[in-house]
Every structure is written in structure tokens, then in C-alpha cells.
Amino acid sequence: MTPIVFDLDGTLIDSAPDLHAACCKMLADEDAPAPSLETVISYVGNGVPRLVELAMRANGIPADQHARLVKAYMGYYNADPATLTTIYPNLLPLLEALKEKGHRLAVCTNKPEAPAREILRLLEIEHFFDVVVGGDTLPKKKPDPAPLLHTLKLLGADSCLYVGDSEVDAETADRAGQTMALFTKGYRKVPVADLPHAFAFDDFAALGPYIESL
Numbered sequence: 001m002t003p004i005v006f007d008l009d010g011t012l013i014d015s016a017p018d019l020h021a022a023c024c025k026m027l028a029d030e031d032a033p034a035p036s037l038e039t040v041i042s043y044v045g046n047g048v049p050r051l052v053e054l055a056m057r058a059n060g061i062p063a064d065q066h067a068r069l070v071k072a073y074m075g076y077y078n079a080d081p082a083t084l085t086t087i088y089p090n091l092l093p094l095l096e097a098l099k100e101k102g103h104r105l106a107v108c109t110n111k112p113e114a115p116a117r118e119i120l121r122l123l124e125i126e127h128f129f130d131v132v133v134g135g136d137t138l139p140k141k142k143p144d145p146a147p148l149l150h151t152l153k154l155l156g157a158d159s160c161l162y163v164g165d166s167e168v169d170a171e172t173a174d175r176a177g178q179t180m181a182l183f184t185k186g187y188r189k190v191p192v193a194d195l196p197h198a199f200a201f202d203d204f205a206a207l208g209p210y211i212e213s214l
């Protein structure tokens with residue numbers, strides 16, 4: 001049974017409203033204006049340090065403040081990581097069906113591991129996943145292939161289907177030599193056709209039949 005590894009933000013969960021809220025609180029403390037939700041979505045994908053860096057740059061905040069603002073952002077996000085966050089439609093029945101069929105499931109995200117695990121717990125889906133690898137689990141983040149290869153190692157598997165929403169995920173799967181399924185309703189910044197993928201879908205109801213066909 002092929003293990004199925006999922007990205008988190010923009011794939012399993014629509015987390016942007018909580019990421020946006022934490023970013024607005026961090027910027028308000030610096031007397032900077034609140035960015036739009038779309039702007040914050042454009043900062044998502046390469047982990048927290050990059051999100052904070054992009055928000056600082058957009059507001060002319062000096063780069064030497066980065067470590068302090070990463071701490072401030074994480075303080076706000078970790079204090080309230082899932083209030084505005086939702087699971088994508090038709091995902092729950094898919095996770096249940098995959099488990100039932102004997103697939104092992106995992107999460108490989110650039111979100112730090114602690115809030116990733118906490119969000120899975122708060123949304124009551126943590127029991128589906130045998131392994132959770134976050135953006136700070138290893139020294140390297142996606143699109144380096146190391147986190148996905150580490151996830152496979154922890155699963156005791158050689159290969160998987162990686163399900164993600166972004167250019168970061170498609171590059172990660174490609175560099176790790178794994179099959180990519182691209183969820184097109186997440187936080188992708190480039191056209192679907194520009195990304196290496198074996199399958200693209202806009203509704204989790206369509207992913208089950210594809211997995212069956214593997």
C-alpha cells in the first residue's frame with residue numbers, strides 16, 4: 001500500500017486566516033499597517049522565517065530585527081493557531097477511507113513541527129497520521145528533498161505519493177524522486193502547467209479514485 005504524505009498549509013488545512021491574524025498582530029506592534037489576506041498568502045510556502053522576512057521587507061523594517069520578529073510572530077501564532085483554520089471539503093472521508101484500506105499517512109510541512117502537531121490535534125485529525133515532519137525538524141526545509149526523504153525513512157518506506165499545493169511541494173517531490181499530486185485550491189503562486197506533477201485536483205473527492213488507480 002503506497003504511503004500518502006500530505007503538505008499541511010493550503011493542502012490539508014486552509015490556515016491562511018490564522019497566519020494572517022498573527023502577521024497583523026506582529027506588524028501592529030511595529031506600527032506597520034495590516035496586510036491583506038491575499039498578501040499574507042503570497043508569503044506562505046517557505047516557512048515562518050521567510051514569511052516574516054517578506055512582511056518586514058514590504059514594510060521597510062530593518063533586516064536586523066528578523067530574529068525578534070520571528071519570535072513575536074511565533075508567539076502570536078502558537079497562542080492561537082487554529083481558531084480561523086478549517087479542513088478542506090471532502091478531506092475527512094478520504095482520510096478515513098485511506099486508513100481503512102491500510103495506507104499509512106504522514107504530514108511533511110514547512111510549518112514548525114510544534115504548531116503543526118497542535119493544529120492537527122485541535123482539528124481532531126492527528127490520529128490519522130503516523131509521522132509529522134515540520135519545517136524545523138531538520139536543518140533544511142522544503143524544497144530541499146531532505147524533509148520528504150526523512151518522512152519516508154520514519155515511515156519505513158521507499159516511496160510515497162506526495163500531496164501538496166505549491167511550487168515548493170512540486171519541487172520537493174521532484175527532487176526526492178516521488179510522485180506528486182497537486183491540490184489546485186491552495187496557496188500556489190504559479191500556473192499548474194509550470195509545475196511537475198502526476199495528477200492535479202481541485203476537490204479531495206477526486207483524489208481517492210486516483211490513489212486507487214496507482
Ligand SMILES: O=C(O)COP(=O)(O)O
Binds near residue numbers: 007045110111135
Ligand atoms: O509554513 C509555510 O510557509 C508553509 O507550510 P506548508 O509547507 O504546510 O505549505
Ligand SMILES: [Mg+2]
Binds near residue numbers: 007008011165187
Ligand atoms: Mg502548502
